[in-house]
Amino acid sequence: MSTSTVERSRGSYVDRPSSSSLADVIEIILDKGLVIDAYVRVSLVGIEVLTIDARIVIASVDTYLRFAEATNRLDLTQQGGRDLPEMMGGMMEGGSKGKTQGAVEGIKDALTPDDDDSDESSNQEKTRRRTKRPARSSSESE
Amino acid sequence: MSEEGAPSADRYLYGIVLADAELPTGPDGVQGNALTVVGSGPVAAVVTELVDPDMLGTPEALQNHSVVLDELAEKQPVLPLAFGTVVPGETDIADEVLAPQADVFAEALGQLSGLSQFTLRISFDRDAILREIVRGNPEVAELRERISGTSEDETRNERIRLGEIVVKTMENWRTTEAPPILEQIRSVAEETAMREVGQAEDVAEVAVLIRKDTLDEFDSVVEGLAEANQERMRFRLVGPQAPYDFVPEM
Numbered sequence: 001m002s003t004s005t006v007e008r009s010r011g012s013y014v015d016r017p018s019s020s021s022l023a024d025v026i027e028i029i030l031d032k033g034l035v036i037d038a039y040v041r042v043s044l045v046g047i048e049v050l051t052i053d054a055r056i057v058i059a060s061v062d063t064y065l066r067f068a069e070a071t072n073r074l075d076l077t078q079q080g081g082r083d084l085p086e087m088m089g090g091m092m093e094g095g096s097k098g099k100t101q102g103a104v105e106g107i108k109d110a111l112t113p114d115d116d117d118s119d120e121s122s123n124q125e126k127t128r129r130r131t132k133r134p135a136r137s138s139s140e141s142e
Numbered sequence: 143m144s145e146e147g148a149p150s151a152d153r154y155l156y157g158i159v160l161a162d163a164e165l166p167t168g169p170d171g172v173q174g175n176a177l178t179v180v181g182s183g184p185v186a187a188v189v190t191e192l193v194d195p196d197m198l199g200t201p202e203a204l205q206n207h208s209v210v211l212d213e214l215a216e217k218q219p220v221l222p223l224a225f226g227t228v229v230p231g232e233t234d235i236a237d238e239v240l241a242p243q244a245d246v247f248a249e250a251l252g253q254l255s256g257l258s259q260f261t262l263r264i265s266f267d268r269d270a271i272l273r274e275i276v277r278g279n280p281e282v283a284e285l286r287e288r289i290s291g292t293s294e295d296e297t298r299n300e301r302i303r304l305g306e307i308v309v310k311t312m313e314n315w316r317t318t319e320a321p322p323i324l325e326q327i328r329s330v331a332e333e334t335a336m337r338e339v340g341q342a343e344d345v346a347e348v349a350v351l352i353r354k355d356t357l358d359e360f361d362s363v364v365e366g367l368a369e370a371n372q373e374r375m376r377f378r379l380v381g382p383q384a385p386y387d388f389v390p391e392m
Contacts (some may be wrong), residue, residue: 011367013368013372013377013379014364014365016379020205020212020383022204027261027340028261031212033157033222033386034157034392035223035224036155063309064301064303064305065305067305068289068300068301070269070300070307071305072277072284072289074272074273
């Protein structure tokens with residue numbers, strides 16, 4: 001099960017996953033696509049939990065504690081970067097208490113509609129479309 | 143165009159393609175079932191019969207959905223449908239789902255012809271950026287000294303203050319550093335769609351629609367940006383994909 005990716009020569013500075021991870025897929029498509037309203041019928045099984053973990057609100061005590069710990073562990077003498085983004089992994093570090101609370105507030109557009117279509121009330125099962133949007137960070141302009 | 147004698151199984155719909163579309167041979171559909179096409183005039187739906195309609199929202203099904211659409215999109219334009227689109231067995235897909243909007247679908251597919259979506263996520267390299275902040279901000283350096291060798295409970299307030307400064311600093315830097323990068327991306331893209339950033343170290347996340355005949359140009363711009371920012375940022379490029387972020391409103 002792999003999404004084909006254009007092959008590149010070595011020495012690239014860009015991380016190009018050869019297959020889309022579940023995290024990518026959730027980020028990219030979970031709430032996208034053409035909605036033929038009468039027919040969208042999803043009860044998500046096992047995805048909501050993953051998504052909640054993936055989307056922790058940025059301005060939260062948990063995030064602050066996680067970055068404080070990362071700063072604490074930092075080796076100031078070292079140069080250069082670490083490994084590529086560990087989207088799920090990074091979230092698992094740091095305080096787990098109170099995490100769920102922050103996480104629920106942090107679910108972002110993976111769980112909320114991009115299309116601001118008016119009629120959302122028709123389908124009971126589209127609960128993922130009703131999750132509230134977290135506070136936007138000030139840098140977001142679009 | 144009706145489906146006489148059609149089985150009564152519910153059908154999962156992935157997307158809408160032009161009538162002459164080529165089905166990918168590789169991927170299984172959701173629940174491991176084969177892909178088939180139901181046509182109506184100029185357009186067709188790519189579908190799978192569902193064995194167990196109640197087991198739809200699984201991570202595997204989401205992966206299947208995206209793999210099928212991405213592979214379809216490599217060969218021809220496709221309109222991705224929302225994940226979880228299911229048409230009941232008794233509904234005639236051709237007559238009831240496709241026919242009423244066939245012309246609209248065909249026009250939208252025409253507009254997507256020759257285009258591929260990519261998703262670019264740019265993040266600060268966490269350790270590199272933390273070093274920069276510690277070195278550049280005396281308060282951060284001091285707080286770091288104070289929490290050193292202590293437990294989270296012992297220095298909780300200091301840690302929260304430290305983390306907050308770090309997160310706010312990244313936020314400020316993102317505000318000034320993302321726009322010029324995105325400007326260059328836009329210069330080689332047919333269209334772009336910004337996403338909300340999801341993590342403190344994210345610089346930007348953007349979906350881009352690229353003409354297939356300008357892929358090399360796009361690639362060298364992304365590569366150039368990644369090289370220029372290699373000390374502090376990581377660039378992650380996913381694609382080519384189906385145009386999830388660019389389905390027209392209808």
